[in-house]
Amino acid sequence: METIKARGKFHAAHRQLDYDGKCAYVHGHTWRGAFVIRTECFPRLEKLDMSVDFGALKDIFKFLDHKMLISARDATFLDTKLFDPQGVVVMPGENPSVENVAEYCLDQAVEVLQGLFPQRGYQYHIEVSIQETDNNFFVADRLLRC
Secondary structure: OEEEEEEEEEEEEEOOOOOOOHHHOOEEEEEEEEEEEEEOOOOOEOOOOEOOOHHHHHHHHHHOOOEEEEOOOOHHHHOOOOOOHHHEEEOOOOOOOHHHHHHHHHHHHHHHHHHHOOOOOOEEEEEEEEEEEOOEEEEEEEEEEO
């Protein structure tokens, strides 16, 4: 079994719609993310003799840096007259919770892997860990065959 690990961090804001408490208001975090990808034996790009560019995974976190993370139902931040769409990223789900930020990152990592060695039958176990605060983490994983 082989393993690739890539870590990154990003500064981003969010708010939780319909939340009864301080998280209902716009606030920010220094989020930390980590990918762990495992497979029996990573395929390698011929000329580079490497499997997955760490930068392609870390770019998922970099893209979220200094953005407003929202849900598709947050009409205020979707209003292009008020907010530049380049500064807003729509997360899956009803709110941009740490769970949904992890799901977004996991979906992006799947796209990276599917683009590298499509339809060759490789099986990957992908895990993402998102740290929202010093003491709060969410971990999600997925099996992928591509």
